[in-house]
Amino acid sequence: MPAIPLAKAPQPAATDPAQIRNFCIIAHIDHGKSTLADRMLGITEVVDPRNMREQYLDRMDIERERGITIKSQAVRLPWRSGIDGHEYILNMIDTPGHVDFTYEVSRSLAASEGAVLLVDCAQGIEAQTLANLYLAMENNLKIIPVLNKIDLPAAQPDKFAAELAKLIGCEPSDCLRVSGKTGDGVADLLDQIVAQIPAPKGDANAPARALIFDSVYDVYRGVVTYVRVVDGHLSARDQIQMFSTGVRHEMLEVGVISPEPVPSKGLGVGEVGYLITGVKDVRQSRVGDTVTNYNNPTKTPLAGYKDPKPMVFSGLYPLDGADYPLLREALDKLQLNDAALVYEPESSAALGFGFRCGFLGLLHMEIVRERLERESNLSLISTAPNVVYQVVLDDGKSVTVTNPSEFPEGKIVSVEEPIVRSTILAPSEFIGAIMELCQQRRGVLLGMDYLSEDRVEIRYTLPLAEIVFDFFDKLKSSTRGYASLDYEAIGDAEGDLVKVDILLQGEPVDAFSAIVHRDKAYAYGLMMTGKLRQLIPRQQFEVPIQAAIGARIIARETISAIRKDVLAKCYGGDISRKRKLLEKQKEGKKRMKMVGRVEVPQEAFVAALATDADIDKAKADRK
Amino acid sequence: MSALSFYVHVPYCLRRCGYCDFNTYTPTELLHNGTLETVSGDYVDAVIREIELARNYAGVEVPSIFFGGGTPSLLPAPTLGRVIEALRQGWQISEDCEITLEANPDSVNSEKLIQLREVGFNRISFGMQSAKAHVLKVLDRTHRPENVSIAVEAARSAGFESVSLDLIYGTPGESLEDWRFSVETALALGVDHLSAYALIVEVGTKLATQIKRGELAMPIDDLMADMYLLVDQLCEDAGLSWYELSNWSKPGHASRHNTAYWKNANWWGLGPGAHSHIDGIRWWNVKHPTQYTSALLAGNSPEKDREVLTHSQQSDESIMLSIRMKQGIELSTLAPGQQDRVEEYSRSGHLDRDRWEQGFLQLTPQGRLIADRIVRELVV
Ligand SMILES: Nc1nc2c(ncn2[C@@H]2O[C@H](COP(=O)(O)OP(=O)(O)O)[C@@H](O)[C@H]2O)c(=O)[nH]1
Ligand SMILES: C[S@@+](CC[C@H](N)C(=O)[O-])C[C@H]1O[C@@H](n2cnc3c(N)ncnc32)[C@H](O)[C@@H]1O
Numbered sequence A: 001m002p003a004i005p006l007a008k009a010p011q012p013a014a015t016d017p018a019q020i021r022n023f024c025i026i027a028h029i030d031h032g033k034s035t036l037a038d039r040m041l042g043i044t045e046v047v048d049p050r051n052m053r054e055q056y057l058d059r060m061d062i063e064r065e066r067g068i069t070i071k072s073q074a075v076r077l078p079w080r081s082g083i084d085g086h087e088y089i090l091n092m093i094d095t096p097g098h099v100d101f102t103y104e105v106s107r108s109l110a111a112s113e114g115a116v117l118l119v120d121c122a123q124g125i126e127a128q129t130l131a132n133l134y135l136a137m138e139n140n141l142k143i144i145p146v147l148n149k150i151d152l153p154a155a156q157p158d159k160f161a162a163e164l165a166k167l168i169g170c171e172p173s174d175c176l177r178v179s180g181k182t183g184d185g186v187a188d189l190l191d192q193i194v195a196q197i198p199a200p201k202g203d204a205n206a207p208a209r210a211l212i213f214d215s216v217y218d219v220y221r222g223v224v225t226y227v228r229v230v231d232g233h234l235s236a237r238d239q240i241q242m243f244s245t246g247v248r249h250e251m252l253e254v255g256v257i258s259p260e261p262v263p264s265k266g267l268g269v270g271e272v273g274y275l276i277t278g279v280k281d282v283r284q285s286r287v288g289d290t291v292t293n294y295n296n297p298t299k300t301p302l303a304g305y306k307d308p309k310p311m312v313f314s315g316l317y318p319l320d321g322a323d324y325p326l327l328r329e330a331l332d333k334l335q336l337n338d339a340a341l342v343y344e345p346e347s348s349a350a351l352g353f354g355f356r357c358g359f360l361g362l363l364h365m366e367i368v369r370e371r372l373e374r375e376s377n378l379s380l381i382s383t384a385p386n387v388v389y390q391v392v393l394d395d396g397k398s399v400t401v402t403n404p405s406e407f408p409e410g411k412i413v414s415v416e417e418p419i420v421r422s423t424i425l426a427p428s429e430f431i432g433a434i435m436e437l438c439q440q441r442r443g444v445l446l447g448m449d450y451l452s453e454d455r456v457e458i459r460y461t462l463p464l465a466e467i468v469f470d471f472f473d474k475l476k477s478s479t480r481g482y483a484s485l486d487y488e489a490i491g492d493a494e495g496d497l498v499k500v501d502i503l504l505q506g507e508p509v510d511a512f513s514a515i516v517h518r519d520k521a522y523a524y525g526l527m528m529t530g531k532l533r534q535l536i537p538r539q540q541f542e543v544p545i546q547a548a549i550g551a552r553i554i555a556r557e558t559i560s561a562i563r564k565d566v567l568a569k570c571y572g573g574d575i576s577r578k579r580k581l582l583e584k585q586k587e588g589k590k591r592m593k594m595v596g597r598v599e600v601p602q603e604a605f606v607a608a609l610a611t612d613a614d615i616d617k618a619k620a621d622r623k
Numbered sequence B: 001m002s003a004l005s006f007y008v009h010v011p012y013c014l015r016r017c018g019y020c021d022f023n024t025y026t027p028t029e030l031l032h033n034g035t036l037e038t039v040s041g042d043y044v045d046a047v048i049r050e051i052e053l054a055r056n057y058a059g060v061e062v063p064s065i066f067f068g069g070g071t072p073s074l075l076p077a078p079t080l081g082r083v084i085e086a087l088r089q090g091w092q093i094s095e096d097c098e099i100t101l102e103a104n105p106d107s108v109n110s111e112k113l114i115q116l117r118e119v120g121f122n123r124i125s126f127g128m129q130s131a132k133a134h135v136l137k138v139l140d141r142t143h144r145p146e147n148v149s150i151a152v153e154a155a156r157s158a159g160f161e162s163v164s165l166d167l168i169y170g171t172p173g174e175s176l177e178d179w180r181f182s183v184e185t186a187l188a189l190g191v192d193h194l195s196a197y198a199l200i201v202e203v204g205t206k207l208a209t210q211i212k213r214g215e216l217a218m219p220i221d222d223l224m225a226d227m228y229l230l231v232d233q234l235c236e237d238a239g240l241s242w243y244e245l246s247n248w249s250k251p252g253h254a255s256r257h258n259t260a261y262w263k264n265a266n267w268w269g270l271g272p273g274a275h276s277h278i279d280g281i282r283w284w285n286v287k288h289p290t291q292y293t294s295a296l297l298a299g300n301s302p303e304k305d306r307e308v309l310t311h312s313q314q315s316d317e318s319i320m321l322s323i324r325m326k327q328g329i330e331l332s333t334l335a336p337g338q339q340d341r342v343e344e345y346s347r348s349g350h351l352d353r354d355r356w357e358q359g360f361l362q363l364t365p366q367g368r369l370i371a372d373r374i375v376r377e378l379v380v
């Protein structure tokens, strides 16, 4: 039997690096990562068959969200190779699946020597998987291509084996074929992991260097830090030090996960495990940082530490102004667990008090917003997302703009905006639609390759600003959901950008100011003034709605004055009903925001800021 | 307390009009195979029992009695007469007490009108709604345009001192010219009182369903505004002057009963779902006729619920009601802040300039069209 009882397996801090294999699984959502992990837990017998449940590791995380958060971030699996008969320790390291977290993905990759590229062979590879694959290849990881779900009737293993072979540069016959569902091929996969992935190398006698590849806040235990030891040794009795901050921490506990957390004496070269130090904030134990020994610190950190930079900004406001302190609390709490989230207070004439928040990307933004709403029971309005602009004024000063309403007024020499390199994978029938969309969004075609007869990879550079607003929704809808998108920042470039203000009766409404390309200013102005004309109720005077670049009006709509606002019906004696209606209207009036003399219901702001996709979603929710 | 008006709610109609959400029922809605006679048999007995409950206030003056509905004119004159008679038992009903009957134009004839006059009615209000057949059809009315002049003539011959007509404007498909025709037709009949109501699409009505399905168009606010200004102009030209937002009359013919509502006077509402107001307390009866009669015939009160108005509710109500009257609101009764908030309306043509100078808030025709908005400014 290839499984080894845990107690008899090589122990943490006493395992020869030659016996260790560290790998991660790169897979798109639903391609079967969790199911394959279940099979691995079963076949290595780290989970008793009586305790086995589907999606074992995922469920553990959810259950622990309510208790102690030790994530199944890196699971230690003892395995006797069916090829050479020797004992090995396999560490399976989890990878976040989305481009926004590329930085974190690359840290998970940096903790491994190899990657299992898992692809559903009824679907083929997706753009985000491709991006992570390239990252893994850049990190010199050994890639093991695996076609999953071969039991499915719709499986096309030959087609996708050819696709993967072309991408990786191997032979189609090198692709393993497994079924996470039936367990077919899983033992062979574990043997291949042992055979193909190199053992970790490190200097056991050097000062300790361990890479932090995840860091999670737990209410009971403080921050739990996941590390991969590169050199030296971390022991339960040590005092440790974070390289970037120089701060010393007591080691309260060190251990491995198998798949329950098991405290150990320490961790040696090549090993993967967790540390608990009593730190209360993930920013003090940051992903990417190097952990070293306080008494014998290293002089050179592992791969240069850099802060993940927020790329997308949006204002978040509580729907009910009284919830502002709650929102602050919720953000503070979230930041304990999300070092990439940045925010600072801002106020808007239209929306009241809120925060300007910076995110790694769109998904990150969505996740944060959803978590704030769900976990703290808040209703939020978010302004349209924008990117960071560098504006150079004629006096030579350079201004960083993260909020369009702060775009400088004076003479502007140039404006720079972030540019991304995007990769889109889709069936070839949609090439035309995709190119048209990218063209509209100021894209520049970099190249196109056929992955197989009917699937293409299309590469474009695009201004990030063109992607942050509903690009993904548009891409999905114009390809019947088949296209996948990935992008990475490649720097800034000058653009012919202007700020468009939206004025109500001559007063600018800050929440609607936008920085757009000059060619699109008119369309934006037309769209926004048109939307607002529909949304703002008539007032007792005429209300002009204008879009303007500086002092120049580029679009105008008018809300004509209201002529009738009275119930002229026969009331009989039911005066109470009429009074109650008035009381309701009084409440409604309190929720009105004043823009100059114009009364605007908050719902109008919310609706004007919504994208088409938001509206569709709201409609679907109502059903 | 020095005066008490009475409202009598008669909750029956032969058919429900498509736009109507009043508390009214057809006989078959109330009883399988029901007829008007079977379903209304003990109704008047119940009303007379409720009158007994009002005895605490016996002896005070009764300025007006109003029979509304539903379609009160469906009941036989002697039956209605029993109610007036019961009131006479507790109160001195003088010659000049205004006793109104709401009537559908096709539910009366000369003979019946003479009887109604005999049992004490001196004022009658017909639900004309429109003089255009296509408008009456959309409104889903049972009567035809020609019923109205016949009914008005007969009422006058029967000796009614005051004859009023109700009109509705803004019906889907009604043009400004259609409306002009209806108003001119009504005025040509020489009536001394006219009510014109803007069509309200009430939830749950057949009209609301037709609009939702796209079979009929929603009434258009701007057109209704023009219609209001037109009826106001035509009435004033014909010597009927406005005294309340939806009501115009010849001098001396303003409805006292109507005025009592808008002046927050005291009245007792008899009948199912009827509302009453006495000295800052409002209460209302159970809605369903069967529930109403069975409560009273079992010796119980038909009251469903009541509210004691707080000081601020009373002042909100007083503003909301009195602003609709020609007399308007005395500026001295408003707080300085309230005056400031509406002052701009005196410059924008919504409040009468001269009356403002004299210390009154009086709505101009344009102002009446946005009365609710001005009320909201006042009551914040
Ligand atoms: N037929 C078949 N279904 C599979 C296989 N592996 C996973 N699935 C199914 O695919 C779906 C997604 O699997 P899951 O493991 O949750 O994917 P993950 O999102 O990558 O973790 C689930 O409905 C699984 O039951 C397989 O080998 N064969
Ligand atoms: C109490 S109702 C009933 C009077 C009588 N049954 C009739 O219809 O002739 C009095 C008046 O209210 C008006 N009315 C009823 N429903 C209305 C609505 N939905 N919108 C506007 N006015 C309405 C009609 O003009 C009606 O004549």
Ligand code: SF4
Residues within 6 Å of the ligand: B012, B013, B015, B016, B017, B020, B021, B022, B024, B069, B070, B071, B104, B127
């Ligand atoms: S006749 Fe009058 S009360 Fe009866 S349904 Fe029609 S409008 Fe309503």
Ligand SMILES: [Mg+2]
Residues within 6 Å of the ligand: A033, A034, A035, A058
């Ligand atoms: Mg999963």
